[in-house]
Amino acid sequence: MTRPIAFSGNTLDRDERHRKDEAYLATSLQEDKTRILPVWKLAPLVREGDEKRLAWATPAILDGHGGPDPVFLGVADGRAHFAVDISAHGEPLKEFGWEGAASFPDLRATVGLLPPGDGGIAAQARHIVDWHSRHGFCPGCGEKTRPKDGGWARICTACSSEHFPRTDPVVIMLVTDGERCLLGRQPGWPKPMVSALAGFVEGGESLEEAVRREVREEAGIQVGAIRYVTSQPWPFPASLMIGCEAEAVSRRIQIDPSELESADWFSKDEVRAALEAPTQRLGVPPPIAIAHHLIRAWVGK
């Protein structure tokens, strides 16, 4: 796979060694050269205009900031980079004077317009900011937790147990039967949009076992050989998409209606045409989705 995939390609050095260096982090947050990515209701700030890119602020925006601690994203060009959750502000564009220059657009709708490196940073920032927003308490004892290590852990203020951001592995697989592939539509998706089957890897499962289980459960199809293709971070809220091609060894589709509204076999020619423009019967996922890349790789485009 040589095409860049949305949300990968983060250009920052995550610089793990500095996460535990409180002096470094505190000093960086005093320096004008440090770059702060404001995140509001899980959307990072994006510069308006013909060339959209992430919009960075200086540590000055943290003056009087009563919200969550900034999270250390990493380093580039000798400058520390942080993300900060400013969701507590009602009208941040007005309050910080960003109106007209920047905004908080929906990340799924915008990532395809950002430079690839910015998409990777946006994924990292959204993933970790979301995690902090939903992990203020210790799952072991129910008391409050506080962030540590530049935001890459939380520690319980009562029992001292440490908690780390979670990343949920998801298998997504294009099931193939020679010149045909299996695509399905989840309940609620707009017609004619279909995609590859997908599901979370469960505890005590290998990737291959998860692929076989999901395809059997959702579509009633038995799978033989499985080939890993590529992967993608998908921060909605915390997935790691693991893309595979899986050879069907049975053909008769029997869907689980709680998972899929429909599923069918589509020929390479149909899929190639739909990659150009949706047909009445078939719309394929857009380029920001790993499924698009799995399909494209399969048809050889």
Add this chain to the structure above:
Amino acid sequence: MTRPIAFSGNTLDRDERHRKDEAYLATSLQEDKTRILPVWKLAPLVREGDEKRLAWATPAILDGHGGPDPVFLGVADGRAHFAVDISAHGEPLKEFGWEGAASFPDLRATVGLLPPGDGGIAAQARHIVDWHSRHGFCPGCGEKTRPKDGGWARICTACSSEHFPRTDPVVIMLVTDGERCLLGRQPGWPKPMVSALAGFVEGGESLEEAVRREVREEAGIQVGAIRYVTSQPWPFPASLMIGCEAEAVSRRIQIDPSELESADWFSKDEVRAALEAPTQRLGVPPPIAIAHHLIRAWVGK
């Protein structure tokens, strides 16, 4: 990869549709044919004797059980299978009359002696029982959670948010330079044991980005092409090991002493010899570790 890998090969149908069927679950827990795997301090019960296997109890052991709810593992031969955490019992072997017939051996030390299918069930049981034991409270609001869906979710009794078991993806990669590979020893490992480098995938990272970052951080080596090899569930406590081969494009090792005590290049001949028996300079990981299989695949054995 054709050799079975420890902890994969679970022979149960996880039967996701029955997880939400409370009548089915309740009825199953009344039936003598139902099989219950006792788990004590995270070790599943194992039958003693020449042919070790998981030891299953009947629902009778749940009479008066005051501990965590049984977790639904799945179905085989028309029988429902559950795991139940009996860690609250001080001397379960004596209390349940299992002395001499079964015990709770260390799972890492025992899995290689179990049939592969039993190793997979043990992984599933340990993973999910451990998760429940550490997630009694809501990370969002700090109030109590209770299990639902046969143990495959917990719901907050106050804010009703749902929580799902976590699975932590880990990349483990054999870094190669033609006829040599890079192996390292973590602080505290017994000499001459070394293994492939490994680390958790972080939020906003693809698998390939995680491989490059970990190899650079731990050993100062730059990586070119990356090839996925195989995967393994590793329930200590909740990992999914994702095994890769990664081609080095630099050679000079510079270790991070907080991660590695030493790292070096080893030739295929040295590694082949160590697979037979540890040498003074080199001991490779045992067959229960995915690293063993990555090494074996690389030397072509």
